[in-house]
Amino acid sequence: MRIPGLDLDFEALSAPVPIWHAQVTAEQWQTAATAVRDEGGRLLALWAGPMGEAKNAAGAAHESAFMCAAYATLEGAFWLSLPLVPMAQTGRPLVYPDLAPVFPSAARMQRAAADLSGVHALGAEDQRPWLNHGAWPADHYPLQQDPGKLPLVEATELVNYPFVRVEGDGVHEIAVGPVHAGIIEPGHFRFSIVGEKVLRLEQRLGYTHKGTEQRMTQLAPLQAYRLAGRVSGDTTVAYAWAYCMALESACQTSIPQRAAWLRALMLERERIANHLGDLGALGNDAAFAFGLAQFSRLREDWLRVSKAVFGHRLMMDCIVPGGVTSDIDRTKAELLLQQCDAVEREVRTLFNIYEAHAGLQDRFMTAGRVLPALASRLGLTGLAGRASSQAWDVRCDHPFVPYDAMDVVMATHHNGDVAARVAVRFDEVFESMRLIRRMLDQIPPGEVACPVQLPQQSARGAGWVEGWRGEVFVALELDGAEQANRILRCHLHDPSWQNWPVLEHAIMGNIVPDFPLINKSFNLSYSGQDL
Amino acid sequence: MIWKVVRQIAKTGIRTEAAPDIGAIDAAQAARIQQELLDILGQALTIREVDAGSCNGCELEINALGNPYYNLEGLGIKFVASPRHADLLLVTGPVACNMETALRRTYEATPWPKLVVAVGDCACDGGIFGESYASCGRVANVIPVDEVIPGCPPPPLDILRGILKAVRRRVKSGARVDG
Numbered sequence: 001m002r003i004p005g006l007d008l009d010f011e012a013l014s015a016p017v018p019i020w021h022a023q024v025t026a027e028q029w030q031t032a033a034t035a036v037r038d039e040g041g042r043l044l045a046l047w048a049g050p051m052g053e054a055k056n057a058a059g060a061a062h063e064s065a066f067m068c069a070a071y072a073t074l075e076g077a078f079w080l081s082l083p084l085v086p087m088a089q090t091g092r093p094l095v096y097p098d099l100a101p102v103f104p105s106a107a108r109m110q111r112a113a114a115d116l117s118g119v120h121a122l123g124a125e126d127q128r129p130w131l132n133h134g135a136w137p138a139d140h141y142p143l144q145q146d147p148g149k150l151p152l153v154e155a156t157e158l159v160n161y162p163f164v165r166v167e168g169d170g171v172h173e174i175a176v177g178p179v180h181a182g183i184i185e186p187g188h189f190r191f192s193i194v195g196e197k198v199l200r201l202e203q204r205l206g207y208t209h210k211g212t213e214q215r216m217t218q219l220a221p222l223q224a225y226r227l228a229g230r231v232s233g234d235t236t237v238a239y240a241w242a243y244c245m246a247l248e249s250a251c252q253t254s255i256p257q258r259a260a261w262l263r264a265l266m267l268e269r270e271r272i273a274n275h276l277g278d279l280g281a282l283g284n285d286a287a288f289a290f291g292l293a294q295f296s297r298l299r300e301d302w303l304r305v306s307k308a309v310f311g312h313r314l315m316m317d318c319i320v321p322g323g324v325t326s327d328i329d330r331t332k333a334e335l336l337l338q339q340c341d342a343v344e345r346e347v348r349t350l351f352n353i354y355e356a357h358a359g360l361q362d363r364f365m366t367a368g369r370v371l372p373a374l375a376s377r378l379g380l381t382g383l384a385g386r387a388s389s390q391a392w393d394v395r396c397d398h399p400f401v402p403y404d405a406m407d408v409v410m411a412t413h414h415n416g417d418v419a420a421r422v423a424v425r426f427d428e429v430f431e432s433m434r435l436i437r438r439m440l441d442q443i444p445p446g447e448v449a450c451p452v453q454l455p456q457q458s459a460r461g462a463g464w465v466e467g468w469r470g471e472v473f474v475a476l477e478l479d480g481a482e483q484a485n486r487i488l489r490c491h492l493h494d495p496s497w498q499n500w501p502v503l504e505h506a507i508m509g510n511i512v513p514d515f516p517l518i519n520k521s522f523n524l525s526y527s528g529q530d531l
Numbered sequence: 532m533i534w535k536v537v538r539q540i541a542k543t544g545i546r547t548e549a550a551p552d553i554g555a556i557d558a559a560q561a562a563r564i565q566q567e568l569l570d571i572l573g574q575a576l577t578i579r580e581v582d583a584g585s586c587n588g589c590e591l592e593i594n595a596l597g598n599p600y601y602n603l604e605g606l607g608i609k610f611v612a613s614p615r616h617a618d619l620l621l622v623t624g625p626v627a628c629n630m631e632t633a634l635r636r637t638y639e640a641t642p643w644p645k646l647v648v649a650v651g652d653c654a655c656d657g658g659i660f661g662e663s664y665a666s667c668g669r670v671a672n673v674i675p676v677d678e679v680i681p682g683c684p685p686p687p688l689d690i691l692r693g694i695l696k697a698v699r700r701r702v703k704s705g706a707r708v709d710g
Contacts, residue, residue: 131629133629135628135629135631135665136628136664136665140664142663142664142665150663150664153663153664155628158629158632178630178633179581179614179633179637181612181613182612183580183582183590183593183594183610184582184590185582185585185587185590186581186582186583186584186630186633206629207584207627207629207630207633208582208584208585208624208627208629208630209584209627209628209629209665210584210624210625210627210660210663210665210666211660211663211664211665211666212660214663214664214665215659215660215661215663226659227659227660230586230588230659230660230683231586232586232587233585233586233587233588233589233590233591233684234587234588234591236588277591277594290536290539290540293598293599294539294543296594296595296597296598296599297543297546297598297599297600299595299598300595300598300599300600303595307686313592313686314588314591314684316588316683349535349539350539352535353532353535353536353539356532356535357532358532525587526587527584527585527586527587530627
C-alpha cells in the first residue's frame with residue numbers, strides 16, 4: 001500500500017474498509033497531497049488531531065499537536081498525521097503547510113481547525129474565522145482544553161463578517177438568513193445580483209456550531225455513539241455506523257455478520273427515506289405541490305414501518321458499539337418486504353409523472369449546473385458528485401460486509417444539473433429497494449451484537465460509510481486503559497464540507513428564484529458541517 | 532400528462548387521520564380545535580419555526596406535520612415565512628451561541644401573543660449537547676417558553692399535541708386578543 005512518489009510506512013487499521021495510517025513530515029504532507037491529486041484521488045477530511053499532554057513511547061510527557069488529513073483513492077483511505085512544532089519551541093503559533101492550493105475544499109476545514117484548535121495553515125489566502133462568530137473569545141481554542149476541567153468561557157458579542165463585495169453598475173445584495181423562511185436549518189447566504197441574475201453567492205455557516213467535537217471528548221467511548229448519531233439527524237444511521245466502525249476498529253473487534261447486515265439494511269432504509277423526502281420537496285420547489293403530497297405520504301409510511309421494526313422513526317440509537325439493538329423476525333422481514341413492493345410501485349408511477357411533466361422538467365434541466373471538470377477540481381462528493389460524473393461510492397469502491405455480496409450498482413449522471421441530481425435520487429431509491437430485498441432474503445443467522453473490549457494501550461480507529469448524502473468519515477483516537485480510555489479526539493466528517501462551496505458555483509448565472517430548487521437538489525447539512 | 536396526476540390523486544384517496552386527543556376532547560375534536568384557535572386568535576394559528584442549533588432531526592418531524600396524514604393546514608395551523616406574521620414560535624435545538632442573537636431578534640419581531648414552544652430534548656433541557664462555550668443549552672435560557680415537547684426527536688403527533696396545549700393554556704389563563 002503506498003502513495004506514488006512517497007516512501008511511507010503505512011499501518012493498516014483493522015476496519016472492514018481499507019484504511020491506512022502514517023505519520024508524515026511537513027514536506028511529505030505536501031508531496032502526499034499533490035501525489036493523491038495527480039492520481040485522481042480526493043481529500044476526504046482535514047482536521048486538527050489531539051492536543052496537549054501526551055505520553056510518548058518512552059513514557060516521558062511531552063507537548064504534542066497534530067494536523068491530520070485523510071485522502072480517498074481507489075485503493076482505500078489514507079490518514080496522515082503531521083506532528084506540529086509547539087509554540088514553546090518556535091515562539092509562533094502552531095502552523096502547517098496550506099493544502100488549499102491543491103485541494104480547494106481544504107480552505108474551510110483549515111479555517112475551522114484554526115477556530116477550534118488554534119492551528120494555522122501557513123500562507124492560506126482566506127484566514128477569516130469560520131465557526132467562531134465572536135460568541136466566544138478569539139483566543140479560546142475549545143479543542144485545546146482538558147475535557148476534565150473545562151474553563152468557564154465568557155460570552156462575547158458577535159462580530160461582523162467581512163463578506164466579499166461585488167461592485168459595479170446595478171449590482172446589489174440580497175441577504176438571507178440565518179433564520180430561513182422554510183422549516184430548515186440556519187445559515188446565511190449573501191447574494192450579489194444584477195436584476196434577477198446571481199453574480200455571486202457567499203455562504204456563511206457555523207450558526208449551529210454547538211461544540212459537538214469538544215463534547216465528544218467528555219463522553220465514554222461506549223456511550224458516544226449517541227452523540228455521533230446526532231451530528232446530523234437525517235444521517236443518524238450512517239454516523240452511528242461510522243462511529244461504531246471507528247471504535248470497533250480501535251478495539252480490534254469484528255462484529256457478527258448478522259449485525260453488519262442489519263446495519264446495512266437500516267442504512268439503505270435511511271437512504272430511501274431521505275430521497276423520498278427530497279424528491280417531494282424538489283417537486284414542491286418547482287411549484288408541483290402534487291409531488292410533495294405524494295412523496296411526503298410515502299415517506300411517512302416508510303418512517304412508520306421503521307418505528308414498528310426498529311423502534312425509532314429515524315432509527316436513532318439502533319446501531320450500538322458491537323452491533324445493533326434489535327433483531328428482525330420473520331414477521332418483521334415480511335413487513336419490510338411488503339413495504340418495498342408497495343412503495344416501489346408508487347415511486348415508479350411518480351417517476352413516470354415527473355419524467356413526463358414538461359413544466360417540471362423545464363425547471364430541472366440546466367438549473368444549477370456543475371460540470372464534471374469543476375466537480376472534480378472542487379472535490380464534489382456523494383450524491384451530488386455522482387450527478388456530475390464523480391463516480392465514487394464506498395459501497396462499490398470498497399465493498400465490505402454485506403455489500404461484498406450485493407454488486408451494488410452505482411448511480412451516476414453527467415449533466416450535473418438539478419435534473420441529474422433528481423435522476424440519481426430515483427436510481428438510488430430503486431437500487432436500495434433491490435438491496436433491501438436481497439438483504440432480507442440472504443441475511444445470515446446468528447448474534448446481532450458482541451461485547452466490545454476497550455484497548456489497554458492508546459489506539460486509533462476509523463470508520464467510512466456511504467450515507468445518503470455522501471461518505472461519512474470518522475477518525476477516532478482513544479487513550480489507553482490507564483487514562484480510562486478517554487476519547488482524545490473524534491473527528492466526524494460530513495460530505496457537506498466539500499459540497500457547500502460547490503453550491504456557490506452552481507448558482508452563478510442562475511436566477512434568484514431558482515436558488516431554493518438548486519439548494520434543495522444538493523440538500524446539504526448545516527449541523528453536519530457546523531458541528 | 533394530467534390524467535396520470537389525477538388518477539394517482541384519485542387512487543391515493545384522502546389519507547388524513549384524526550387530530551390527536553389532548554385531554555378531554557371527543558369525536559368533534561378537529562372542529563373544536565379550530566373553534567378554540569378562532570376564540571383565542573380570531574384567526575388561523577400561524578407558526579414560525581426557528582432552528583436554534585438542532586441536528587435537524589426535529590425539523591424532519593416538524594416537516595412531517597405537513598404531510599397528508601397529519602394535514603396541519605386542515606386544522607387551521609400554518610407555517611409562515613416571517614416572525615412578523617407568526618403567533619407562535621416553534622424552537623428546536625440547544626441554542627447555539629452563534630444563534631442566540633438571531634433567536635432573540637426573532638422573538639422581538641414576533642407580535643402578541645408571542646407563544647413559544649420548545650421542541651425536542653435539546654430545546655427542553657439542552658439534551659446531549661448541554662451547555663458549553665458554544666451552546667447556551669435549553670431555549671428557556673434565552674427566551675420565555677410556554678410549552679416544552681420532549682423527545683429525540685418527538686414524533687409529529689407529540690409536536691401537534693404540544694402546540695395545541697400551548698394555545699389552550701393561554702385560553703385558560705384568560706389571555707385574549709384585543710382588537
